[in-house]
C-alpha cells in the first residue's frame with residue numbers, strides 16, 4: 001500500500017496480477033485494475049470483510065499443489081520460520097501487495113476453461129493462508145461458486161482460525177506436517193506441533209480429503225523415529241488420500257541471504273535416492289499411498 005504521509009490516507013497500489021512468483025514484493029506494479037483511494041479506515045474495513053488481501057504472487061502450475069493445472073495464489077504472511085523455507089519473502093504479511101478480491105476472482109474466471117480441461121483449479125498457498133481467513137474464505141467461496149476445484153495449502157498451525165464455512169469450500173487440504181516429534185517440529189519451525197495435529201484430527205473428523213506433505217531434510221527430519229511418529233499419526237486419519245515426501249533442495253538459499261536472514265542449511269545436501277525410498281517405505285508400511 002502507499003500512504004501520502006500527510007492526510008493519513010492509504011491507497012492500495014494498482015495491482016498487476018501478472019506478477020512472477022519470485023518477483024520481489026512492491027516492484028513494477030503496472031495496474032490492470034485501479035482500486036481507487038481508500039482511507040486508512042476503509043482499508044482496515046476491507047481487510048476485515050475479506051475484500052482486500054495481502055498477496056505475494058501467483059503462478060500457473062501443473063502437477064504440483066494439487067491435481068491438474070492450478071492457479072496457485074501465494075498469500076503473504078507466515079508465523080512459522082521453517083529452516084528450509086524457500087519463500088522467506090512471504091514471512092511478513094505487510095510486505096505483500098494489497099489485492100482486491102474482485103480482481104483476483106476476475107483472474108480466476110479467465111482460467112475456468114483451463115481448469116476444466118485439466119481437472120485443475122485454485123490452490124491457496126503462502127506464506128500461510130490461514131493468516132488471512134476472511135479474504136481466503138471469500139476467495140475459496142467465489143471459486144466454488146464458479147465450479148472450480150479448490151485446494152488449501154497450509155501448515156495447519158492456525159487451523160483453529162478456519163471456520164467450518166471456510167473448510168466447506170475446500171475440496172482438498174494440502175497439509176504440511178514438518179516433523180513427527182514435538183522437539184524436532186519446534187527445531188524446524190519455531191512453533192509447537194500440537195495445533196497442526198489437532199487440525200488434522202478435525203479435518204479427518206469432517207471427512208475432508210487431505211494430502212499430507214513431508215519435507216525430507218537430511219540431518220533434520222530424516223530420523224527414523226521422527227518419520228515413524230508422522231506416519232503413525234497420519235495412518236489414524238481416515239481421509240488422507242496420499243502422502244508426498246518432498247526432497248529438500250537449496251532453492252531458497254539466495255532469498256534468505258538477500259533478506260539478511262541466517263540460513264542454517266547451507267551445507268545440507270539433498271536427500272539421496274536411498275534415503276527417500278527408506279522414508280517413503282516407512283509411510284507405506286502404515287498402509288499409506290506415498291509418493
Ligand code: SF4
Nearest residue numbers: 078080082085127155
Ligand atoms: S510454513 Fe511454509 S511459508 Fe511458512 S515458514 Fe514454513 S515453509 Fe515457509
